[in-house]
Amino acid sequence: MxxxxxxxxxxxxxxxxxxxxxxxxxxxxxxxxxxxxxxxATAPAAASLTAKASATTVNAWQEFRITGVAKGSKAGSKAGSKAGSKVTVQQKQGTKWVSLPASAPVNAGGTYGVRVKLGIKGVNELRVAAGSTVSPVVTVTVR
Incomplete structure (x- = not known):
C-alpha cells in the first residue's frame, strides 16, 4: 500500500x-x-381514550356531554389514524358493559363529544369505547 x-x-x-x-x-x-x-421501525403508540363528563350529577333523562381525546387507534387521527371513526358510550350494568345508543365521530384533531341521557337512577359507571380501546370509567349520579 x-x-x-x-x-x-x-x-x-x-x-x-x-x-x-x-x-x-x-x-x-x-x-x-x-x-x-x-x-x-418503531412500534406504534399505544391506543388511548380519555373521557370527561360535563356534569357529575343530573336529573333523570337530563342531557349531558362526555368529551375526550382519541389517540393512536382507528378512532384518533393524531397518531396517524382515521378521523370520522366512531366512539360509543358504554354503561356498566351489573358485571357487564352495555353499549348505549350514544355515539359520535372523532374529528380531525382526535377529539369527540357525545350527548348522553340516562334514566337509571343512582350512580352510573360509564366509559367510552372505540374498537377494543376503552377510556377510564366516568361516574355520573342520576337523581
Whole structure:
C-alpha cells in the first residue's frame, strides 16, 4: 500500500471516529461512507381514550356531554389514524358493559363529544369505547 493511500485511510478513520460514527470508520469504500443509515421501525403508540363528563350529577333523562381525546387507534387521527371513526358510550350494568345508543365521530384533531341521557337512577359507571380501546370509567349520579 503506498504512503498517500495509508494517510488518506488514516484520515478518514480519524474523521469518522471524531464525528462519532464508529461504523463509518470501518467502511471499506467511499460509497459505504455516504450510504444512508438503516431505517429502524418503531412500534406504534399505544391506543388511548380519555373521557370527561360535563356534569357529575343530573336529573333523570337530563342531557349531558362526555368529551375526550382519541389517540393512536382507528378512532384518533393524531397518531396517524382515521378521523370520522366512531366512539360509543358504554354503561356498566351489573358485571357487564352495555353499549348505549350514544355515539359520535372523532374529528380531525382526535377529539369527540357525545350527548348522553340516562334514566337509571343512582350512580352510573360509564366509559367510552372505540374498537377494543376503552377510556377510564366516568361516574355520573342520576337523581
Amino acid at each position: 503506498n504512503r498517500a493511500l495509508r494517510y488518506a485511510t488514516v484520515g478518514v478513520v480519524a474523521v469518522a471516529l471524531l464525528a462519532g460514527g464508529s461504523a463509518a470508520a470501518f467502511a471499506t469504500t467511499p460509497e459505504q461512507l455516504h450510504a444512508p443509515a438503516p431505517v429502524v
